[in-house]
Amino acid sequence: MNRILSIAVVVVLGGAASAYWYVQGAGRNARPRADSASESTQTGAKAACKSHGLAADACPICDPTLIARLGECLEHGVPEAVCWICRPKLAAAFKAEGDWCGEHARPESACDLCAGSLQEFRERYAARTAVGDDTQARVDLDSGHAHDRASPSVSSTATPRSQRPPAEQCDTGSRTVRLASTDVARRAGLQFARVGRQAVTHSLTCNAEITYDAGRYARHAPRVAGVIREVRADLGSRVSRGDVLAVLDSSELAAAKADLLQATALVALWEKNREREDGLLQRGISTERDLLEAESKLTEQRIDLSRARQRLHTLGIDEAAIEALTARQDISPVLNVTASFDGIVVERNAVIGENADPSRSLFTIADTRAMWAILDVYESDLREIRIGQPVTIEVEAWRGREFAGRVTWISTEVDHRTRTLKVRAELDNADGLLRANMFGTARTAVMECEPIVVVPRTAVQWDGCCNIVFVRTGETTFEPRKVRLGHETGEFYEVHEGLSVDETVVTQGSFLLKTEIMKERIGAGCCPDD
Template sequence: MNTHRLLTAIALAGGLALGSYWYSSGERWSVHAEASTAATADRIPLYYRDPAGAPRWSAGPKKDHRGEDYLPVYEDDQAAPAPVTPKQQAGSSRKILYYRNPMGLPDTSPAPKKDPMGMNYVPVYEGDDVDDGMVKLSPGKIQRTGVRSEPVERRPIRVTVKAPGTIQLDERRVSVIAMRAESFVQKVADVTTGTRVKAGQPLMEIYSSSVASAAAEYLSTITSRTTGGVEAYGRGSRQRLMNLDVPEPVIAEMERTRTAPVTVRWSAPRDGIVLERNAIEGMRANPGDVLFRIADISMVWALIDVAERDLGSVAVGQPVAIRARSFPGRTFSGKIAVIYPQVNRDTRTARVRIELTNPDAVLLPDMYVDAEIDTADPAPVLAVPEDSVLDTGTRQSVLVDKGEGRIEPREVKLGRRGGGYIEVRDGLAAGEAVVTSANFLIDAESNLKAALKGFSGGGGSQPTRADHAGTGEHK
């Protein structure tokens, strides 16, 4: 069970252990060879094995294909004393607790020994395995692995929500021209779909018997010299013309000339673009038929589809930068006006409306745009670089640099992310330093350290020789 639990930690730390070993193997190799020769001069080898560790053996001395001598294996090879290295000499004043496998495998020994490849087990001194939750790194290892740290500071988190959308007309700036009584189109101006028109510009002339009757009645009342209720009756006749949607300039002209026109001229109610032209000379228009549809595009809407996960960050009034794909390099500025209270069940997005000024009329309906909503909070918060966080999905932690090669893993609670930084809500204080590079290697080493401790001291005691008999693995 111990071996199975440690596979993950060993796999992550294998590379680190290999690097640590091979970095100094050149210096140790000659020392090992000399010590081994002196220690085994009076013993007879049982057989010889391949110097590269391949599963090849020989009964007598032999060379491999590279010209290297096969290594002798003696009867008591596992109990052979390990050579004294400069590192051991420097640390001889400290007590050796046990020896661990040089390749990082979960195998320890209470006495010096070699692994199947002839490598000496690495001594673990008293104080090296202090259970304080920290990882200790030598200056050389810090330099080789490129460990860097950065202080924790307070800074504003810039969270930018990006979303696609389209340009749509402002519903409040669209007008239609429709007849309220049966009419006939007598003449249509030189206006087509897509034409830009000004308010008051003539569009067509129509004849309507209902309009002509109301106009004659109104003129008779304002020209009559009788005094009994003429003003009240005149106001009613004028209101009838207004109910038939006769343009105000036409009514004013009738009052000035005291003449009822045969045809009535209809003009554009606003500046804009003709989106629809259904009027044809000589046609009959029934009540409700739309003859012209005109939209003012000096102000348009950008309807943006914001992902459901980002809805908690957006609010009405936030500034938005709109970039049209038709005009790269140009930015249109606006603010969120409405967040629609519905989420699309298929796309899991909610619609957000941004109002944009369009003075040069380059933004057209159904044009694709990209929006960047600035949700930054001006208040600074405690933040760390994104690269410093180790996130397993259920737990987030950082490695705190305590100085002198001491690294402390610490669990944290995170908040918003943006601009390469993550808000830390709990677990750190301002001024502490966190590791921003090589943190995965350090995390792997800490896992290996914990694994070796649990393996060697699983029952609260140091490993014995019986634990390594036969296969060399802890039973």
């Protein structure tokens, strides 16, 4: 049998406006409903909640009905009853629940500096308005007394709320919300929208961080230890391949050059000695043994020369420079640190007079004409991502502007803590607007569909087990309709079941209507899910 909830709002203006709502159930004796935490206790004395250190009638953990009755904290975007900023004493309750981040002084489930989020926080506590915990006290609205009652455990599922099917046993659809007058709707700030069809593109949205392209990023350190004599590049300097970044004095380089010159001289010496021994053997003056010894020595010296040349190659000296220093007999200790490609100096650690060695980078160069975006994609969305897929990135610094790129790599590992995996997209950055370590939002289209029924996101409310939308059936009457939703598409949800084109739904103010529905159902235990 349908039950009609009548809502009367009396607005008193006198410096500040206040509203008083009451609920009357069909077939019951009408009686006013408590409108604040202090009115929820009928004993006259304010008992203490020993578990959480709060007054019993002000503890949203023990009395989850407060979450629905007190509504939203508009300033901080969480239910008023569990707003730890407005109600600092709640910290003890959250600590008792094991949900407190001591480092950042907020509930851990709401700590976005660690691993939480306001969405996770809302889901954890707002769900109690419908189901509560197995051991929590509930308020029996018929008797006005608190009592303990076991309830089905809250289901945990990775399926987003918006895509969960309606609960079979929920009787939300059998109710009607009726306002006293159209003026009440106006004063309550209700706004409406008409259900329609539109072509939608299914897109995946996730967090992204901008980083340098690892293939265009390099740290430059000297190949050998030395003392910095001169610095020729600074932060922000644009350099080309081969440009000198710094000049060092290296005794090890000087020794390597000397070894090369020595090996070159010995090879020349033993080449002459071999020719002489060969001539003597031809005239019968020398023996074949002497010739073999000369050839062996020449081979050894050639090996030493090759080793000395190779050592200079590893120190960054090319063949042309080796030939030049051999011709000049150059053993100077000067070592140039040069750029390996065109780019910008993004890090400098070189200081004149300091010691430098291969273990410490003096300069870091990046080619910022292309950047990477590292996306955090949820495990459940992995099937929507593929190599070569177009991606657009919007960053905080350039809101309203999108940077286009394509997916080039998908990680083979899922983070065990966040259940996300890394996806890399390459972005064009010819204008240099993107900077490393910027945070942004990535979107990628995964499917395009024909026009389908959609409803504004602001019209959808979660009542503990179902997604509901309030359909306007008359000037002052509204029907809570269970809906089966599809993907989120910007400001809308796809509607697979529950709504028809041209029906009028409540958008702004739908939360107030849901609150009245929830007041009637608190303690009924009709919805087992969160």
